[in-house]
Amino acid sequence: MLNKLVNLLFPETCPVCQNPCLNHETTPICTDCWQSVRQYKGPLCQKCGAPLVSEISIICGECLKQEPAFVYARSFGLYDHTLRKGINLLKYHGKKRLSRPLSALLIKSGLPEADTVVPVPLHHNRLRYREFNQSALISKYIAVEMKSNLILDCLVKVRDTLPQVGLRYKARVKNIKGAFKVRNKDAIKDRKIILVDDVVTTGATIRECSGTLKEAGAGEIYVISLAHGMSD
Ligand SMILES: [Zn+2]
Ligand SMILES: [Zn+2]
Incomplete structure (x- = not known):
């Protein structure tokens, strides 16, 4: 007030x-x-949600080469203009209140059926520096909306990695390999999971997280994110 x-x-x-x-x-x-702020309605990879240049292809090259552990991944919009500004204000300038209207975009665009919500975790070094995990804030609103379980301490990032920005796909995959661990396998065993990330670019992070969850016994995994970034 x-x-x-x-x-x-x-x-x-x-x-x-x-x-x-x-x-x-x-x-x-x-x-x-x-x-x-608009939802992206153009052609995309049916698997990982990457925007595609051609309307003809259904699956992108990376997904053809190696099928991800998730059922599908979808981003609300493209990482540019106002959406980009909003995400960066939340992420880097501590504007936590934006997590609510940003989550509302995802909720309005429709959510996959699931019983458990898990955010992509930050390494504790970064968490200490930034004080909160933006994906966890968004996950909270998603879990409330879906009346599902929010699990914050199960998937953890055990290795601090270089920022993915500026790295090419292969370097990103290598950078993130083995960076995550599941602490409590019982909490996710056979669960239908929504994995929440803020921005997906090449998908290396969500692929690694999903693989780690799946290996630990998770059921179907669906990834949602606010925005799809362009890889350079
Ligand atoms: Zn793909
Ligand atoms: Zn304005």
Whole structure:
């Protein structure tokens, strides 16, 4: 309530359009900019959700080469414009409140059936630095919506890895290999899992997480993420 009032009296400047933001829910992003966020409706790999250049192919090259352990992965939108800004404000500038409207985008776009929600974990070094895991915040809203189990301490990142940004696919796969572990196998045994990530780029991370969960006895795995990034 107090926040709301402060927000009305001293509106922040929307970082996208530079107008004052009067929308408490999505601060600092204004209503107009938030409403411009669109779901990606173009051609995509039916398996990993990667946007495809051709309408003809159904499965991307990487998925053909090696089938991922998940049933499918889907991202809400493309990692650009306002969606990118919103994710970065949450992730790097501590704007935790954006986790709610960002989760609402995923919920509105439809969720796979599952009984368990698991976020892609951060290594504890990074968690200490950043203070929260953005994927865990989103997972919380997803689990509430689905009335399913939220498991935060089962899949853990045991090895701190280089940032995946700037690495090519093969280097990313190598970088992330063996970085995750399942701590409590009983918690995920035969469970239908939604694995939540914020941004998927090459899919190396979600492939590794899904493989680790599957090896530990998980049932079907579905991956959802806010945005699909372009790999360079
Ligand atoms: Zn704006
Ligand atoms: Zn694919």
